[in-house]
Amino acid sequence: MTRPRKQVILGAYLGGVNHHTAWWDPEAGSQIDFSTFEHTARTAERGRFDFFFLAEGLALRERAGRVFDQDIVGRPDTLPVLASLAAVTTHLGLAGTINATFNEPYELARQLASLDHLSGGRAAWNVVTSFDAFTGQNFRRGGFLPRSQRYERAAEIIDTIRTLWDSWDDADIAADPATGRFLTRGDAGAFSSKGNQFDVHGRFTVPRSPQGRPVILQAGVSPEGRDFAASRSDAIFSPYGALPEAAEFYRDVKARAVRFGRRPEDIKILPSASFVLGDTEAEAEELYREIRSQQVNGKTALILLEQIWNRDLSAYDPEGPLPDIDPDSEAPPFIQGRALVHQDRFATVAAWREIAEAKKLTLRELVADRFEHGSFVGTPQQVADRIDSFVQNDGSDGLIVGSHLVPSGLDGFVDKVVPLLQERGSLRADYTGTTLRDNLGLPGLSRNPNRERDDPAAAAG
Ligand SMILES: Cc1cc2nc3c(=O)[nH]c(=O)nc-3n(C[C@H](O)[C@H](O)[C@H](O)COP(=O)(O)O)c2cc1C
Structure with missing residues:
Protein backbone atom coordinates (compact mmCIF):
# COMPACT_ATOMS: atom_id res chain seq x y z
CA MET A 1 0.00 0.00 0.00
CA ALA A 282 25.98 26.44 -11.31
CA GLU A 283 24.76 29.97 -10.61
CA ALA A 284 23.10 28.86 -7.38
CA GLU A 285 26.24 27.01 -6.27
CA GLU A 286 28.36 30.08 -6.97
CA LEU A 287 25.98 32.30 -5.01
CA TYR A 288 25.93 29.81 -2.15
CA ARG A 289 29.76 29.86 -1.94
CA GLU A 290 29.70 33.66 -1.89
CA ILE A 291 27.08 33.80 0.87
CA ARG A 292 28.86 31.14 2.88
CA SER A 293 32.17 32.98 2.71
CA GLN A 294 30.39 36.11 3.98
CA GLN A 295 28.58 34.26 6.77
CA VAL A 296 31.76 32.53 7.87
CA ASN A 297 34.48 35.06 7.17
CA GLY A 298 37.90 34.65 8.77
CA LYS A 299 37.04 36.57 11.93
CA THR A 300 33.75 34.72 12.46
CA ALA A 301 35.46 31.38 11.83
CA LEU A 302 37.96 32.10 14.60
CA ILE A 303 35.21 33.11 17.04
CA LEU A 304 33.18 29.99 16.29
CA LEU A 305 36.28 27.90 16.81
CA GLU A 306 37.24 29.72 20.02
CA GLN A 307 33.96 28.51 21.45
CA ILE A 308 35.11 24.90 21.03
CA TRP A 309 38.78 25.47 21.93
CA ASN A 310 37.83 27.82 24.77
CA ARG A 311 40.92 29.97 24.22
CA ASP A 312 42.12 33.00 22.27
CA LEU A 313 42.85 31.87 18.70
CA SER A 314 43.21 35.33 17.15
CA ALA A 315 46.85 34.68 16.27
CA TYR A 316 45.87 31.83 13.93
CA ASP A 317 45.47 32.28 10.18
CA PRO A 318 41.89 31.46 9.12
CA GLU A 319 43.26 30.30 5.78
CA GLY A 320 45.78 27.99 7.49
CA PRO A 321 45.36 24.66 9.31
CA LEU A 322 43.41 24.09 12.54
CA PRO A 323 45.22 25.20 15.73
CA ASP A 324 47.73 22.60 16.85
CA ILE A 325 47.05 23.15 20.56
CA ASP A 326 44.47 21.36 22.71
CA PRO A 327 41.24 22.96 23.89
CA ASP A 328 41.17 24.34 27.44
CA SER A 329 38.37 22.75 29.42
CA GLU A 330 39.44 24.28 32.74
CA ALA A 331 39.37 28.00 31.93
CA PRO A 332 36.19 30.06 32.34
CA PRO A 333 34.19 30.28 29.09
CA PHE A 334 36.02 32.41 26.52
CA ILE A 335 32.87 32.90 24.41
CA GLN A 336 29.71 33.59 26.41
CA GLY A 337 26.05 33.50 25.43
CA ARG A 338 26.13 31.11 22.51
CA ALA A 339 24.63 27.59 22.68
CA LEU A 340 27.38 25.01 22.83
CA VAL A 341 26.04 21.92 21.11
CA HIS A 342 29.40 20.14 21.22
CA GLN A 343 29.64 19.02 24.81
CA ASP A 344 32.94 17.11 24.54
CA ARG A 345 35.56 19.59 23.32
CA PHE A 346 38.35 17.02 22.96
CA ALA A 347 36.25 14.56 20.95
CA THR A 348 34.99 17.39 18.73
CA VAL A 349 38.50 18.67 18.09
CA ALA A 350 39.78 15.17 17.28
CA ALA A 351 36.91 14.55 14.85
CA TRP A 352 37.31 17.95 13.19
CA ARG A 353 41.06 17.45 12.73
CA GLU A 354 40.31 14.22 10.88
CA ILE A 355 37.70 15.90 8.66
CA ALA A 356 39.99 18.84 7.86
CA GLU A 357 42.78 16.45 6.98
CA ALA A 358 40.61 14.16 4.84
CA LYS A 359 38.88 16.98 2.94
CA LYS A 360 41.97 19.22 2.84
CA LEU A 361 40.11 22.15 4.46
CA THR A 362 41.53 25.35 5.86
CA LEU A 363 40.43 26.49 9.32
CA ARG A 364 37.76 28.77 7.80
CA GLU A 365 36.53 26.13 5.36
CA LEU A 366 36.28 23.57 8.14
CA VAL A 367 34.17 25.91 10.27
CA ALA A 368 31.92 26.73 7.29
CA ASP A 369 31.49 22.99 6.74
CA ARG A 370 30.83 22.05 10.40
CA PHE A 371 28.40 24.89 11.13
CA GLU A 372 26.30 24.11 8.04
CA HIS A 373 23.05 22.41 9.01
C1 LIG B 1 17.83 23.98 16.66
C2 LIG B 1 18.03 24.63 18.00
C3 LIG B 1 17.61 25.94 18.19
C4 LIG B 1 17.79 26.58 19.42
N1 LIG B 1 17.37 27.85 19.57
C5 LIG B 1 17.55 28.49 20.74
C6 LIG B 1 17.12 29.83 20.92
O1 LIG B 1 16.59 30.47 20.02
N2 LIG B 1 17.34 30.42 22.13
C7 LIG B 1 17.92 29.75 23.17
O2 LIG B 1 18.07 30.32 24.24
N3 LIG B 1 18.33 28.47 23.02
C8 LIG B 1 18.17 27.83 21.85
N4 LIG B 1 18.60 26.54 21.70
C9 LIG B 1 19.30 25.90 22.85
C10 LIG B 1 18.46 24.89 23.61
O3 LIG B 1 17.43 25.49 24.31
C11 LIG B 1 19.28 24.15 24.64
O4 LIG B 1 19.65 25.01 25.66
C12 LIG B 1 20.53 23.56 24.14
O5 LIG B 1 20.32 22.96 22.88
C13 LIG B 1 21.03 22.53 25.14
O6 LIG B 1 20.04 21.56 25.35
P1 LIG B 1 20.27 20.08 24.85
O7 LIG B 1 21.42 19.63 25.67
O8 LIG B 1 19.03 19.29 25.08
O9 LIG B 1 20.57 20.17 23.36
C14 LIG B 1 18.42 25.88 20.48
C15 LIG B 1 18.83 24.56 20.29
C16 LIG B 1 18.65 23.93 19.08
C17 LIG B 1 19.11 22.51 18.92
Missing part, protein backbone atom coordinates in the same frame (compact mmCIF):
# COMPACT_ATOMS: atom_id res chain seq x y z
CA THR A 2 1.43 3.38 -0.89
CA ARG A 3 1.50 5.97 1.82
CA PRO A 4 -0.40 9.21 1.15
CA ARG A 5 1.83 12.14 0.19
CA LYS A 6 2.92 14.08 3.27
CA GLN A 7 2.14 17.79 3.35
CA VAL A 8 5.33 19.79 3.80
CA ILE A 9 5.04 21.89 6.98
CA LEU A 10 6.75 25.25 6.59
CA GLY A 11 7.90 27.68 9.26
CA ALA A 12 9.51 31.02 8.43
CA TYR A 13 12.55 31.69 10.59
CA LEU A 14 13.53 35.31 10.96
CA GLY A 15 17.25 35.26 11.63
CA GLY A 16 18.43 36.74 14.85
CA VAL A 17 21.52 36.59 16.96
CA ASN A 18 23.77 34.41 14.84
CA HIS A 19 26.28 34.42 12.03
CA HIS A 20 23.77 33.32 9.38
CA THR A 21 22.37 36.80 8.84
CA ALA A 22 24.36 38.88 6.36
CA TRP A 23 23.60 42.15 8.17
CA TRP A 24 26.48 43.90 6.38
CA ASP A 25 24.90 43.24 2.95
CA PRO A 26 23.74 46.55 1.39
CA GLU A 27 20.32 44.96 0.85
CA ALA A 28 19.95 43.99 4.51
CA GLY A 29 17.29 45.83 6.50
CA SER A 30 16.77 46.51 10.17
CA GLN A 31 16.68 43.64 12.65
CA ILE A 32 14.46 45.71 14.93
CA ASP A 33 11.96 47.70 12.83
CA PHE A 34 8.42 46.37 12.84
CA SER A 35 8.46 46.59 9.03
CA THR A 36 11.02 43.74 8.95
CA PHE A 37 8.79 41.43 10.96
CA GLU A 38 5.70 42.49 9.06
CA HIS A 39 7.26 41.94 5.63
CA THR A 40 8.51 38.47 6.55
CA ALA A 41 5.21 37.42 8.12
CA ARG A 42 3.10 38.71 5.24
CA THR A 43 5.39 36.95 2.76
CA ALA A 44 5.16 33.71 4.72
CA GLU A 45 1.38 33.95 4.75
CA ARG A 46 1.32 34.62 1.02
CA GLY A 47 3.31 31.36 0.67
CA ARG A 48 0.80 29.50 2.90
CA PHE A 49 3.47 28.83 5.52
CA ASP A 50 2.21 27.26 8.70
CA PHE A 51 3.94 29.66 11.01
CA PHE A 52 6.34 32.53 11.54
CA PHE A 53 9.14 31.71 13.97
CA LEU A 54 11.35 33.81 16.22
CA ALA A 55 14.42 32.49 18.02
CA GLU A 56 15.46 34.11 21.29
CA GLY A 57 18.72 35.48 22.61
CA LEU A 58 18.59 36.59 26.24
CA ALA A 59 22.17 37.85 26.48
CA LEU A 60 24.52 39.84 24.29
CA ARG A 61 27.30 37.50 23.28
CA GLU A 62 30.76 38.19 24.62
CA ARG A 63 34.30 37.22 23.71
CA ALA A 64 36.79 37.47 26.57
CA GLY A 65 34.40 39.75 28.43
CA ARG A 66 33.55 42.13 25.58
CA VAL A 67 30.63 42.25 23.15
CA PHE A 68 31.96 41.43 19.70
CA ASP A 69 31.00 42.73 16.28
CA GLN A 70 30.46 39.55 14.27
CA ASP A 71 26.84 38.91 15.29
CA ILE A 72 23.61 40.82 15.26
CA VAL A 73 23.37 42.49 18.65
CA GLY A 74 20.10 43.37 20.30
CA ARG A 75 16.51 42.81 19.33
CA PRO A 76 13.00 43.27 20.71
CA ASP A 77 11.16 40.83 22.94
CA THR A 78 9.31 38.01 21.19
CA LEU A 79 5.78 38.23 22.59
CA PRO A 80 5.01 41.88 21.73
CA VAL A 81 6.35 41.25 18.22
CA LEU A 82 4.08 38.24 17.76
CA ALA A 83 1.08 40.07 19.19
CA SER A 84 1.66 42.91 16.72
CA LEU A 85 1.91 40.42 13.87
CA ALA A 86 -1.44 38.94 14.86
CA ALA A 87 -2.98 42.22 13.70
CA VAL A 88 -1.45 42.14 10.21
CA THR A 89 -1.91 38.43 9.39
CA THR A 90 -4.95 36.15 9.38
CA HIS A 91 -3.93 32.49 9.15
CA LEU A 92 -0.24 32.36 9.90
CA GLY A 93 0.83 30.65 13.14
CA LEU A 94 2.95 32.80 15.47
CA ALA A 95 5.70 30.83 17.18
CA GLY A 96 7.99 32.35 19.80
CA THR A 97 11.06 30.84 21.42
CA ILE A 98 10.79 31.42 25.15
CA ASN A 99 12.98 30.12 27.90
CA ALA A 100 11.62 27.56 30.36
CA THR A 101 14.43 28.11 32.87
CA PHE A 102 13.85 31.75 33.80
CA ASN A 103 10.08 32.26 33.57
CA GLU A 104 7.21 31.52 35.93
CA PRO A 105 4.33 29.30 34.75
CA TYR A 106 1.51 31.68 35.66
CA GLU A 107 2.90 34.61 33.67
CA LEU A 108 3.81 32.47 30.65
CA ALA A 109 0.44 30.73 30.64
CA ARG A 110 -1.29 34.12 30.65
CA GLN A 111 0.89 35.57 27.91
CA LEU A 112 0.55 32.61 25.57
CA ALA A 113 -3.19 32.14 26.14
CA SER A 114 -3.61 35.87 25.50
CA LEU A 115 -1.65 35.62 22.25
CA ASP A 116 -3.86 32.69 21.29
CA HIS A 117 -6.98 34.81 21.91
CA LEU A 118 -5.64 37.87 20.09
CA SER A 119 -4.61 35.82 17.07
CA GLY A 120 -7.71 33.62 16.90
CA GLY A 121 -5.84 30.38 17.72
CA ARG A 122 -2.41 30.83 16.16
CA ALA A 123 -0.02 30.89 19.14
CA ALA A 124 2.94 28.52 19.52
CA TRP A 125 5.71 28.31 22.09
CA ASN A 126 9.15 26.95 21.23
CA VAL A 127 10.50 25.77 24.59
CA VAL A 128 14.22 26.20 25.15
CA THR A 129 16.10 25.53 28.34
CA SER A 130 19.15 27.73 27.75
CA PHE A 131 22.72 26.77 28.17
CA ASP A 132 24.72 28.93 30.53
CA ALA A 133 24.85 30.73 33.83
CA PHE A 134 26.10 33.79 31.98
CA THR A 135 22.63 34.26 30.47
CA GLY A 136 21.00 33.34 33.76
CA GLN A 137 22.76 36.17 35.61
CA ASN A 138 20.40 38.55 33.84
CA PHE A 139 17.61 36.88 35.79
CA ARG A 140 18.80 35.76 39.16
CA ARG A 141 21.74 35.49 41.50
CA GLY A 142 24.02 32.62 40.55
CA GLY A 143 22.42 32.50 37.17
CA PHE A 144 21.50 28.96 36.62
CA LEU A 145 20.02 25.61 37.34
CA PRO A 146 22.27 22.58 37.06
CA ARG A 147 21.93 20.95 33.64
CA SER A 148 20.12 17.92 35.08
CA GLN A 149 17.35 20.13 36.48
CA ARG A 150 16.70 22.20 33.36
CA TYR A 151 14.50 19.61 31.68
CA GLU A 152 12.85 18.75 35.00
CA ARG A 153 11.88 22.42 35.28
CA ALA A 154 10.84 22.53 31.61
CA ALA A 155 8.63 19.46 32.04
CA GLU A 156 7.05 20.86 35.20
CA ILE A 157 6.49 24.28 33.71
CA ILE A 158 4.68 22.77 30.72
CA ASP A 159 2.58 20.50 32.92
CA THR A 160 1.70 23.41 35.19
CA ILE A 161 0.90 25.69 32.28
CA ARG A 162 -1.36 23.02 30.79
CA THR A 163 -3.14 22.74 34.12
CA LEU A 164 -3.72 26.50 33.99
CA TRP A 165 -4.91 26.44 30.37
CA ASP A 166 -7.24 23.53 31.19
CA SER A 167 -8.69 25.28 34.23
CA TRP A 168 -11.35 26.86 32.05
CA ASP A 169 -13.93 25.05 29.92
CA ASP A 170 -15.46 26.58 26.81
CA ALA A 171 -18.80 26.19 28.53
CA ASP A 172 -17.68 28.24 31.53
CA ILE A 173 -18.77 31.36 29.75
CA ALA A 174 -22.25 31.44 28.31
CA ALA A 175 -23.92 34.17 26.37
CA ASP A 176 -26.85 35.83 28.10
CA PRO A 177 -29.01 38.06 25.90
CA ALA A 178 -29.54 40.52 28.73
CA THR A 179 -26.09 40.88 30.22
CA GLY A 180 -23.91 39.68 27.42
CA ARG A 181 -22.01 36.96 29.25
CA PHE A 182 -22.02 35.09 32.53
CA LEU A 183 -20.09 32.39 34.29
CA THR A 184 -21.67 28.94 34.53
CA ARG A 185 -19.20 27.23 36.87
CA GLY A 186 -18.21 28.64 40.23
CA ASP A 187 -14.79 27.02 40.16
CA ALA A 188 -13.80 28.25 36.71
CA GLY A 189 -10.06 28.92 36.54
CA ALA A 190 -9.29 27.03 39.78
CA PHE A 191 -5.94 25.26 39.67
CA SER A 192 -3.43 23.55 41.90
CA SER A 193 -0.04 22.26 40.84
CA LYS A 194 2.77 20.95 43.02
CA GLY A 195 6.11 19.45 42.05
CA ASN A 196 9.83 19.84 42.82
CA GLN A 197 10.08 23.13 40.94
CA PHE A 198 6.66 24.75 41.42
CA ASP A 199 4.01 24.79 44.08
CA VAL A 200 1.22 27.06 42.90
CA HIS A 201 -2.51 27.26 43.31
CA GLY A 202 -5.17 29.85 42.70
CA ARG A 203 -7.37 30.94 39.81
CA PHE A 204 -6.27 31.51 36.26
CA THR A 205 -7.51 34.74 34.72
CA VAL A 206 -7.66 33.91 31.01
CA PRO A 207 -10.65 31.97 29.63
CA ARG A 208 -10.00 28.92 27.45
CA SER A 209 -8.25 30.07 24.29
CA PRO A 210 -9.20 29.08 20.74
CA GLN A 211 -6.61 26.27 20.58
CA GLY A 212 -7.24 25.23 24.17
CA ARG A 213 -3.54 24.67 24.38
CA PRO A 214 -1.22 26.72 22.18
CA VAL A 215 1.12 24.54 20.10
CA ILE A 216 4.33 23.48 21.87
CA LEU A 217 7.62 23.15 20.01
CA GLN A 218 10.96 22.27 21.58
CA ALA A 219 14.59 22.85 20.58
CA GLY A 220 17.36 20.79 22.19
CA VAL A 221 18.84 17.50 21.04
CA SER A 222 20.35 15.75 24.08
CA PRO A 223 18.66 12.47 25.14
CA GLU A 224 16.85 14.44 27.90
CA GLY A 225 15.75 17.02 25.34
CA ARG A 226 14.47 14.34 22.99
CA ASP A 227 12.48 12.63 25.74
CA PHE A 228 11.05 15.93 26.84
CA ALA A 229 9.90 16.65 23.27
CA ALA A 230 8.66 13.11 22.67
CA SER A 231 6.53 13.16 25.80
CA ARG A 232 5.20 16.72 25.72
CA SER A 233 5.69 18.71 22.56
CA ASP A 234 3.75 18.93 19.30
CA ALA A 235 6.87 19.58 17.23
CA ILE A 236 10.63 19.68 17.57
CA PHE A 237 12.91 22.28 15.99
CA SER A 238 16.02 20.30 15.08
CA PRO A 239 19.42 21.25 13.72
CA TYR A 240 19.48 18.22 11.38
CA GLY A 241 18.53 19.48 7.92
CA ALA A 242 20.59 16.97 5.97
CA LEU A 243 20.56 13.20 5.56
CA PRO A 244 21.57 10.82 7.07
CA GLU A 245 21.53 12.51 10.53
CA ALA A 246 18.07 13.92 9.81
CA ALA A 247 16.49 10.52 9.14
CA GLU A 248 18.15 9.01 12.18
CA PHE A 249 16.88 11.83 14.39
CA TYR A 250 13.38 11.52 12.87
CA ARG A 251 13.22 7.79 13.61
CA ASP A 252 14.60 8.23 17.09
CA VAL A 253 12.17 10.97 18.20
CA LYS A 254 9.11 9.24 16.68
CA ALA A 255 10.09 5.97 18.40
CA ARG A 256 10.46 7.82 21.69
CA ALA A 257 6.98 9.36 21.20
CA VAL A 258 5.51 5.88 20.73
CA ARG A 259 7.21 4.76 23.96
CA PHE A 260 5.37 7.62 25.68
CA GLY A 261 2.05 6.28 24.35
CA ARG A 262 1.68 8.77 21.52
CA ARG A 263 1.28 8.23 17.79
CA PRO A 264 4.29 9.02 15.56
CA GLU A 265 2.25 11.68 13.74
CA ASP A 266 1.49 13.48 17.00
CA ILE A 267 4.96 15.04 16.95
CA LYS A 268 6.30 16.89 13.91
CA ILE A 269 10.02 16.99 13.17
CA LEU A 270 11.05 20.35 11.76
CA PRO A 271 14.74 21.00 11.05
CA SER A 272 16.11 24.43 10.36
CA ALA A 273 17.11 24.87 6.73
CA SER A 274 18.15 27.57 4.34
CA PHE A 275 18.08 27.84 0.57
CA VAL A 276 19.89 29.54 -2.29
CA LEU A 277 18.23 29.88 -5.69
CA GLY A 278 19.75 30.46 -9.12
CA ASP A 279 18.60 30.32 -12.73
CA THR A 280 21.01 27.43 -13.20
CA GLU A 281 22.50 25.02 -10.70
CA GLY A 374 21.18 21.99 5.77
CA SER A 375 20.98 24.17 2.69
CA PHE A 376 18.90 23.53 -0.38
CA VAL A 377 20.86 24.98 -3.29
CA GLY A 378 19.82 24.95 -6.96
CA THR A 379 17.16 26.09 -9.40
CA PRO A 380 13.66 26.53 -7.94
CA GLN A 381 12.69 23.18 -9.50
CA GLN A 382 15.66 21.42 -7.92
CA VAL A 383 15.02 23.01 -4.52
CA ALA A 384 11.33 22.06 -4.63
CA ASP A 385 12.24 18.48 -5.68
CA ARG A 386 14.83 18.11 -2.95
CA ILE A 387 12.65 19.54 -0.19
CA ASP A 388 9.78 17.32 -1.22
CA SER A 389 11.86 14.18 -1.42
CA PHE A 390 13.54 15.03 1.93
CA VAL A 391 10.10 15.18 3.57
CA GLN A 392 8.51 12.23 1.71
CA ASN A 393 11.55 10.09 2.64
CA ASP A 394 11.15 10.96 6.33
CA GLY A 395 14.08 13.29 6.72
CA SER A 396 11.46 15.46 8.44
CA ASP A 397 7.80 16.54 8.40
CA GLY A 398 8.72 19.96 7.06
CA LEU A 399 11.27 22.71 7.46
CA ILE A 400 11.79 25.92 9.36
CA VAL A 401 13.19 27.99 6.55
CA GLY A 402 15.55 30.89 7.09
CA SER A 403 17.44 33.15 4.74
CA HIS A 404 20.70 35.04 5.07
CA LEU A 405 18.95 38.27 4.10
CA VAL A 406 16.46 40.17 6.27
CA PRO A 407 13.70 41.07 5.46
CA SER A 408 13.52 40.19 1.74
CA GLY A 409 15.16 36.75 1.96
CA LEU A 410 11.96 34.73 1.85
CA ASP A 411 10.52 36.48 -1.23
CA GLY A 412 12.25 34.26 -3.82
CA PHE A 413 11.24 31.09 -2.00
CA VAL A 414 7.60 32.11 -1.87
CA ASP A 415 7.51 33.34 -5.47
CA LYS A 416 9.39 30.48 -7.07
CA VAL A 417 9.56 27.37 -4.87
CA VAL A 418 6.15 27.44 -3.17
CA PRO A 419 4.14 27.24 -6.46
CA LEU A 420 6.14 24.15 -7.46
CA LEU A 421 5.46 22.45 -4.12
CA GLN A 422 1.79 23.32 -4.50
CA GLU A 423 1.71 21.97 -8.08
CA ARG A 424 2.88 18.57 -6.92
CA GLY A 425 0.36 18.48 -4.08
CA SER A 426 2.88 18.70 -1.26
CA LEU A 427 1.81 22.12 -0.05
CA ARG A 428 -1.74 23.34 0.38
CA ALA A 429 -3.02 25.94 -2.08
CA ASP A 430 -4.88 27.59 0.77
CA TYR A 431 -5.18 27.25 4.53
CA THR A 432 -7.54 24.46 5.46
CA GLY A 433 -7.97 24.97 9.20
CA THR A 434 -8.77 27.93 11.36
CA THR A 435 -6.15 27.36 14.05
CA LEU A 436 -2.45 26.54 13.83
CA ARG A 437 -3.17 23.19 15.50
CA ASP A 438 -5.63 22.38 12.66
CA ASN A 439 -3.22 23.46 9.93
CA LEU A 440 -0.44 21.32 11.38
CA GLY A 441 -2.74 18.30 11.47
CA LEU A 442 -2.34 17.88 15.23
CA PRO A 443 -4.91 15.97 17.26
CA GLY A 444 -7.87 18.02 18.48
CA LEU A 445 -8.32 18.67 22.18
CA SER A 446 -11.32 18.62 24.43
CA ARG A 447 -12.99 22.03 24.70
CA ASN A 448 -14.40 21.18 28.14
CA PRO A 449 -11.71 19.23 29.99
CA ASN A 450 -13.23 19.80 33.44
CA ARG A 451 -16.76 18.79 32.52
CA GLU A 452 -15.37 15.78 30.67
CA ARG A 453 -13.39 14.70 33.69
CA ASP A 454 -16.27 15.21 36.13
CA ASP A 455 -18.98 13.71 33.94
CA PRO A 456 -17.68 11.97 30.81
CA ALA A 457 -21.17 10.96 29.67
CA ALA A 458 -22.59 14.48 29.88
CA ALA A 459 -19.52 15.99 28.26
CA ALA A 460 -19.74 13.61 25.33
CA GLY A 461 -23.38 14.59 24.77
